Amino acid sequence: MKKTDIAMIILIASISVGLAYATVSSIPGLQLSDDPVQVPTMDRYSADVKEPDPAIFNEDAINPTVDVTIGGQSTSDD
Numbered sequence: 001m002k003k004t005d006i007a008m009i010i011l012i013a014s015i016s017v018g019l020a021y022a023t024v025s026s027i028p029g030l031q032l033s034d035d036p037v038q039v040p041t042m043d044r045y046s047a048d049v050k051e052p053d054p055a056i057f058n059e060d061a062i063n064p065t066v067d068v069t070i071g072g073q074s075t076s077d078d
Contacts, residue, residue, distance in 0.1 A: 024030055
C-alpha cells in the first residue's frame, strides 16, 4: 500500500468515528445524566427454610398431579 492509501484510510476512519460520536450523542436517551440513579439490589441469600403455609399445603388441598375429567364419560382406557 502507498502512504497516501494509509492516510486516506486513517482520514475516513476518523471522520466515521467523529460522525458516529456526534450521532450517538444527539440521541436524548443515550446522554449521561447529572443526577445519580439509585438501583435496587438483591437481598442476600440465606440457607433458612421457612415452613410452608398450612392454608395451602394441607391434607385437603387439591393434588395437581391427578388427571381430572370435566363432564361426560372418560374415553381413555386408563
